[in-house]
Amino acid sequence: MPEPALTVDELLALDRRHVWHPYGPMPGRQDPLVVESASGVRLRPADGSPELVDGMSSWWSAIHGYNHPVLNEAARDQLERMSHVMFGGITHEPAVRLSKLLVDMSPEGLEHVFLADSGSVSVEVAVKMCLQYWRSLGRPGKRRLLTWRGGYHGDTWQPMSVCDPEGGMHELWSGVLPRQLFADAPPAEYEETYADHLRSLVERHAEELAAVIVEPVVQGAGGMRFHSPAYLRVLREACDEHGVLLVFDEIATGFGRTGALFAADHAAVTPDVMCVGKALTGGYLTMAATLCTPRVADGISRGEVPVLAHGPTFMGSPLAAAVACASIGLLLCQDWLAEVKRIEAGLRDGLAPAAGLPGVRDVRVLGAIGVVQLDHAVDMRAATAAAVREGVWLRPFRDLIYTMPPYVTGDADVARIARAVCAAAGEG
Numbered sequence: 524m525p526e527p528a529l530t531v532d533e534l535l536a537l538d539r540r541h542v543w544h545p546y547g548p549m550p551g552r553q554d555p556l557v558v559e560s561a562s563g564v565r566l567r568p569a570d571g572s573p574e575l576v577d578g579m580s581s582w583w584s585a586i587h588g589y590n591h592p593v594l595n596e597a598a599r600d601q602l603e604r605m606s607h608v609m610f611g612g613i614t615h616e617p618a619v620r621l622s623k624l625l626v627d628m629s630p631e632g633l634e635h636v637f638l639a640d641s642g643s644v645s646v647e648v649a650v651k652m653c654l655q656y657w658r659s660l661g662r663p664g665k666r667r668l669l670t671w672r673g674g675y676h677g678d679t680w681q682p683m684s685v686c687d688p689e690g691g692m693h694e695l696w697s698g699v700l701p702r703q704l705f706a707d708a709p710p711a712e713y714e715e716t717y718a719d720h721l722r723s724l725v726e727r728h729a730e731e732l733a734a735v736i737v738e739p740v741v742q743g744a745g746g747m748r749f750h751s752p753a754y755l756r757v758l759r760e761a762c763d764e765h766g767v768l769l770v771f772d773e774i775a776t777g778f779g780r781t782g783a784l785f786a787a788d789h790a791a792v793t794p795d796v797m798c799v800g801k802a803l804t805g806g807y808l809t810m811a812a813t814l815c816t817p818r819v820a821d822g823i824s825r826g827e828v829p830v831l832a833h834g835p836t837f838m839g840s841p842l843a844a845a846v847a848c849a850s851i852g853l854l855l856c857q858d859w860l861a862e863v864k865r866i867e868a869g870l871r872d873g874l875a876p877a878a879g880l881p882g883v884r885d886v887r888v889l890g891a892i893g894v895v896q897l898d899h900a901v902d903m904r905a906a907t908a909a910a911v912r913e914g915v916w917l918r919p920f921r922d923l924i925y926t927m928p929p930y931v932t933g934d935a936d937v938a939r940i941a942r943a944v945c946a947a948a949g950e951g
């Protein structure tokens with residue numbers, strides 16, 4: 524006999540007692556939304572209240588929406604072959620096909636793929652690759668990282684050390700986190716003085732720097748800021764000139780979100796190492812990847828310890844890799860750029876009224892990303908409730924109410940999301 528289903532109240536009571544949620548205390552202070560199922564761009568609440576259009580793509584990941592027949596089919600098909608097998612000493616078609624797809628679609632020159640099980644782990648691997656590269660070349664002193672303020676790279680220790688020092692709780696962890704170098708946050712427009720600031724930091728610290736690591740074009744969870752792609756070329760040139768590796772964290776920006784397949788493409792720059800995640804499996808399963816150039820791989824593999832000592836238990840998960848292949852296939856077989864541009868235009872129109880609201884500092888849109896920044900911290904409860912009244916799911920943070928809808932969101936739903944962002948900004 525299956526156990527009887529729990530009521531919504533029972534679920535919430537057990538959740539409060541036992542379940543830790545992201546960035547929250549235990550027990551949580553606000554009841555989460557209990558979602559029973561999801562389909563297309565809509566989440567279905569378990570309490571029978573109206574469906575909500577998902578303005579968040581489950582944190583950048585569900586680019587094709589939920590319960591997609593093609594992704595379901597890929598998962599089912601793989602499930603019946605094998606959902607998982609160890610990757611040590613074994614390989615399989617989903618992982619091989621996925622790696623080839625990633626190499627073919629990513630910036631020219633990235634040839635090798637390490638499949639990781641989450642974005643943060645892919646950043647750990649990227650950092651390990653860079654530090655080990657220099658160690659292998661007899662330069663162990665090159666072990667620090669340079670980034671710019673306002674970034675976000677994940678919640679494990681190396682990624683935390685390059686998150687924005689204020690938003691990333693560096694105070695709490697001073698003395699525990701490795702001390703990295705921080706440039707000022709990049710301005711939206713190109714400024715020669717800022718480019719010089721970057722160049723001079725790379726030059727002055729080249730002896731101790733293993734790599735520069737940044738989110739290209741869009742800084743996500745560190746503050747939802749956009750910057751000129753020209754800074755990526757500045758970093759590429761400075762890194763080449765002074766012997767420093769360049770890492771792009773495309774975990775949020777990858778797979779078309781900013782209006783280029785990868786944000787690096789806006790600047791036609793190839794990093795030495797690149798991380799992808801989030802939308803990699805279309806939001807179905809957890810998987811990320813770290814790509815690198817032959818130079819990095821050769822450096823490591825000719826070193827004194829000629830292996831990359833990293834191997835998550837669920838590395839290369841066949842189930843996740845099969846869905847990732849299907850998700851990339853879905854993306855590339857459509858005019859994804861037209862969809863992203865369509866959403867961009869809808870968000871521009873729909874968010875324009877927010878600029879006139881009291882308490883709004885800035886409204887910005889790039890690709891399928893829309894941001895309203897307030898001049899005060901968001902009242903989460905009020906802002907979330909205002910969005911839900913408009914029939915939309917949003918998850919504001921700090922002073923930001925933002926959206927990155929699934930690419931399949933229709934025009935009427937994009938307009939609805941924009942109305943909800945405005946409503947949340949008005950009440951949050």
Ligand SMILES: *Cc1c(COP(=O)(O)O)cnc(C)c1O
Binds near residue numbers: 641675677743
């Ligand atoms: C989400 C994110 C990460 C961390 O990925 P997880 O899968 O949450 O570990 C790292 N970098 C960027 C830019 C991200 O947006």
